[in-house]
Amino acid sequence: MLLAPALSVSAVLFTLGVAGVLLRRNAIVIFMCVELMLNAVNLTFVALAQQLGVAGQLFVLFVMAVAAAEAAVGLAIILAIYRHRHTVNLQNINLLKG
Amino acid sequence: MSLDLSNYRDLALALLPELVLTLAAVVLLLVVAWRHQTRADLRVAAWVAWWGLVAAAVAVWWLWWNTARAAVIPPPVHPPMIAVDDFRFVADWLVLGTAALTVFVSFDYLERESLLVPEYYVLLLFATLGMMLMAGGEDLMMIFLGLELMSVAVYVLAGINRRSAPAAEAALKYFLLGAFASGFLLYGIALAYGATAATNLTLIGVQVTTLGLQKSTMLLIGLGLLLVGFGFKVAAVPFHMWAPDVYDGSPTPVTGYMATAVKAAAFAALFRVLGEAFGAVPAWREIVWWLAVITMLVGNVVALAQRTLKRMLAYSSVAHAGYVLVAVAAGTPAGAAAFVFYLVAYTFMTLAAFALLAAKGRDGERDVRIDDLAGLAQRRPWLAFALAVCMLSLLGFPGTAGFIGKWYILVAATQSGQVPLAAILVLASVISAGYYLPVIMAMYMKPEPFEQAHGGMRLGPLGSIAVAVSVAGLLFFGVRPNRLLDLARTSGAAVRPAPAATSGGGARPTAPKLAGN
Numbered sequence: 022m023l024l025a026p027a028l029s030v031s032a033v034l035f036t037l038g039v040a041g042v043l044l045r046r047n048a049i050v051i052f053m054c055v056e057l058m059l060n061a062v063n064l065t066f067v068a069l070a071q072q073l074g075v076a077g078q079l080f081v082l083f084v085m086a087v088a089a090a091e092a093a094v095g096l097a098i099i100l101a102i103y104r105h106r107h108t109v110n111l112q113n114i115n116l117l118k119g
Numbered sequence: 120m121s122l123d124l125s126n127y128r129d130l131a132l133a134l135l136p137e138l139v140l141t142l143a144a145v146v147l148l149l150v151v152a153w154r155h156q157t158r159a160d161l162r163v164a165a166w167v168a169w170w171g172l173v174a175a176a177v178a179v180w181w182l183w184w185n186t187a188r189a190a191v192i193p194p195p196v197h198p199p200m201i202a203v204d205d206f207r208f209v210a211d212w213l214v215l216g217t218a219a220l221t222v223f224v225s226f227d228y229l230e231r232e233s234l235l236v237p238e239y240y241v242l243l244l245f246a247t248l249g250m251m252l253m254a255g256g257e258d259l260m261m262i263f264l265g266l267e268l269m270s271v272a273v274y275v276l277a278g279i280n281r282r283s284a285p286a287a288e289a290a291l292k293y294f295l296l297g298a299f300a301s302g303f304l305l306y307g308i309a310l311a312y313g314a315t316a317a318t319n320l321t322l323i324g325v326q327v328t329t330l331g332l333q334k335s336t337m338l339l340i341g342l343g344l345l346l347v348g349f350g351f352k353v354a355a356v357p358f359h360m361w362a363p364d365v366y367d368g369s370p371t372p373v374t375g376y377m378a379t380a381v382k383a384a385a386f387a388a389l390f391r392v393l394g395e396a397f398g399a400v401p402a403w404r405e406i407v408w409w410l411a412v413i414t415m416l417v418g419n420v421v422a423l424a425q426r427t428l429k430r431m432l433a434y435s436s437v438a439h440a441g442y443v444l445v446a447v448a449a450g451t452p453a454g455a456a457a458f459v460f461y462l463v464a465y466t467f468m469t470l471a472a473f474a475l476l477a478a479k480g481r482d483g484e485r486d487v488r489i490d491d492l493a494g495l496a497q498r499r500p501w502l503a504f505a506l507a508v509c510m511l512s513l514l515g516f517p518g519t520a521g522f523i524g525k526w527y528i529l530v531a532a533t534q535s536g537q538v539p540l541a542a543i544l545v546l547a548s549v550i551s552a553g554y555y556l557p558v559i560m561a562m563y564m565k566p567e568p569f570e571q572a573h574g575g576m577r578l579g580p581l582g583s584i585a586v587a588v589s590v591a592g593l594l595f596f597g598v599r600p601n602r603l604l605d606l607a608r609t610s611g612a613a614v615r616p617a618p619a620a621t622s623g624g625g626a627r628p629t630a631p632k633l634a635g636n
Contacts, residue, residue: 098287098290114291
């Protein structure tokens with residue numbers, strides 16, 4: 022039974038993802054950290070599904086599909102901002118302030 | 120009409136509004152794939168979208184007229200994923216109505232700004248579909264999928280103007296923070312699932328009471344993460360920092376849609392989750408209480424400091440999220456009725472205000488200052504009147520729907536013993552007079568700065584209809600709120616934890632109890 026270690030690992034992964042989103046300034050790296058958070062959640066679901074039934078595994082499939090859709094839209098948006106500003110660094114993307 | 124959701128015919132009937140809207144969206148997608156170049160194509164797309172929304176609203180009406188309810192399903196079958204109750208119907212009408220008015224507002228706006236992108240309407244339909252699934256979702260899986268369907272479509276809508284750098288920046292910020300929030304929401308769902316072995320809202324509620332999980336660490340952390348995720352979506356302080364920037368950079372009709380429909384759908388889902396799944400967990404009331412207080416205070420105080428109308432309205436919408444949270448925190452039937460009533464009133468007033476802003480400005484309306492409205496009352500009396508009604512209603516002036524909504528929230532808060540919260544709401548409303556009233560003063564008491572200062576202001580015929588409908592609704596429900604209040608009361612009462620006796624058997628008796636992490 023690996024439930025406790027799996028949950029701990031996913032909690033650590035999730036925290037790393039959150040820290041990455043808050044600390045990094047490159048849009049693509051931030052997006053990768055968000056993906057890390059989602060995959061941490063997937064690990065939690067799979068670990069729990071061992072004991073709690075198939076709903077958790079089903080959820081993982083939906084999360085992966087949604088993450089793929091989000092990646093498609095997100096990368097397109099990052100591309101659009103690069104065309105305008107020639108950077109994906111959030112420190113330089115600051116037209117909207119005040 | 121009792122629908123047995125375990126057979127496909129009844130399930131299709133229960134999902135009729137969503138199916139109709141899906142069909143309309145797919146048809147529109149095909150139309151747009153072949154015809155997406157001229158202004159005429161844009162108009163065709165707008166009308167197809169509008170009729171699709173009307174058809175979905177008629178389907179909702181049909182279910183409501185026949186008082187459709189889901190039959191109680193015996194234990195071995197998994198409980199339904201979609202709710203069939205008045206709360207869902209009213210929330211569906213609200214988002215469909217908002218989307219229909221947004222189509223009208225966008226009709227002239229897109230042509231004027233030379234945004235020849237008929238895909239706009241397809242995305243609008245898909246976003247609305249996601250909102251309907253959120254408002255009706257009876258399972259955390261359904262709510263998550265609805266939320267993502269809505270969010271992904273709205274990320275694109277925010278950046279639909281590809282020539283505009285601020286719009287691209289708004290889309291990027293909305294996307295990154297929206298995806299971040301989804302991560303929190305999802306982890307919250309995972310922990311709630313871990314603690315209760317269920318993703319169905321009713322089942323979670325049953326498990327919490329039968330297993331006595333009110334103090335379970337895992338469930339409480341899950342609940343907290345769910346609140347963070349929803350807090351981002353409704354732009355409650357301290358999770359609001361994206362809202363002003365995103366509202367500022369997006370095309371104004373999209374901003375109006377985000378500030379109203381997206382927020383209303385997120386609130387509807389939050390309300391259902393808290394009411395049905397976590398009704399027995401007292402911890403969330405405390406959290407929502409604090410969220411409401413700081414959202415009201417910070418939203419209003421920062422709105423005072425804004426110079427441009429668009430950012431001022433953005434912070435005002437943050438502040439209004441605080442008022443709605445007061446109704447959620449009350450947690451009584453009166454609170455539920457006030458919640459629904461205020462959402463409807465807030466939607467009309469904010470949508471009309473953004474529609475009028477869209478008429479005033481150019482290139483995203485980011486530079487319209489409050490003083491730029493000086494003398495509007497002499498030049499365009501009807502537009503000034505409409506904007507004045509919106510501002511008074513947002514302020515909560517007697518005679519408008521905003522006042523009635525705030526009044527019911529105050530009554531609900533005091534009845535449930537939250538007197539400090541009610542006092543802070545009144546204080547916050549007083550602060551808000553400091554930024555709503557200058558708009559009216561500028562329009563009615565200051566002279567036009569130069570001849571033809573408002574010459575370029577143009578609200579097309581359909582946009583005028585949308586604004587007129589909203590303003591008439593605000594004034595009508597401000598004087599005769601009874602019908603809407605009755606509807607709000609019955610729909611709000613539909614969201615409640617299931618009594619443990621009827622569906623208690625649905626919980627897996629062998630579900631293990633995981634204590635903590």
